[in-house]
Amino acid sequence: MQEYELLIRNIHQIIAINETDISIIRQAFKPRLLEKKEILLQTGEISTHMQFIARGCLRSYYLNKNAQEHILQFGIESWWINDLYSYLTQTPARHFVQAIEPSLVLQVHRNSLENLFKEVPAMERFFRLKIQNAYVALQERTINAMSQTAEERYLDFRTRYREIEQRVPQYMIAAYLGITPEFLSTIRKKFAS
Amino acid sequence: MQEYELLIRNIHQIIAINETDISIIRQAFKPRLLEKKEILLQTGEISTHMQFIARGCLRSYYLNKNAQEHILQFGIESWWINDLYSYLTQTPARHFVQAIEPSLVLQVHRNSLENLFKEVPAMERFFRLKIQNAYVALQERTINAMSQTAEERYLDFRTRYREIEQRVPQYMIAAYLGITPEFLSTIRKKFAS
DNA sequence: CGTCTATTTGAATGTACTCAAAAGCGGTGG
């Protein structure tokens, strides 16, 4: 049950919860093991769960009309990952969510989360804050994508997500930054240690 | 009071409201006239109002560290405009909101909106949907910024926001697309009618 | 060890920027 500790800590950092709340939260979340490359959410499916990463590394990505992959988000331990729009509006997902490493997520179903909100109202605030943060992070990324060179974006990524950089293959970082793997390779050469 | 009709229609398209609701909504929103170039929200200020554009054209923009302007959003009649993050979190705004033309906005103060939610609960759903749509629009824009050429982005903008393209100066469209005005000019030459 | 995938390298090309200057346009004052 150690994985649940991480979840509880993650929530407790943001909102106040007591022992009763904690046991209600534990019951609402179900563990799900994922193999490397296993897909948690497909385009076209409707997202029914919020998921917390207890162990491993995942990504959400999108295929554009030329079938190029674009990564929207990476996630490691203590992050939340989803196609938020599909979840919120109950419309077909436009993104995939996939495990990069063997992973363990703690999932709460939409209905179950609604009940949780009734029993632990502060959880509603918790998720509202998560969504707000996701929004502002996205806004910053949009601006950076438009105003910075690939090199600047890469260095920014490196400092911001030091750990992720070491855990995911380079071509995925390129797909996150919106550049080709070849060009990322030449950028990296400049900063070779 | 014609400007209020537009607001009511905008809300009524999304949620069911009766005559009583309408008069409550009318009272909550106050008109504010803006001159061309007048700034409605400054970086550093905390956003206290949601605003609906009844007449005119506005933009929200951001200055990056090289003091370049990047436009996040244009808005014309029937659109909502704000620094949403500042409004939601009550933290200092990172963006400016400015009138491009002489404009009229209908503003509702945060406190007033909270009261409105109690009297007309469906309004809470209305704004939640607005925020969700803003999120997904931003996500699409991020992907496009990374995966499309300037020309593709411009053509996309043109079909998506035909009217805005005709109302705002070209250098602002460049600032929206993340390219230089010179380069936008050469792109346009190719499609000269 | 062999196979498959990921990364690197390099040449040629395309996309977008910088800088400078000219042309166009819109409002204001005389």
Add this chain to the structure above:
DNA sequence: CCACCGCTTTTGAGTACATTCAAATAGACG
């Protein structure tokens, strides 16, 4: 009403940034 001023848009030359394609090299894993 027109002339002028300031701002916006266009044009062009030179350069920087990033891609494509092809091939070589390196790593990971059964």
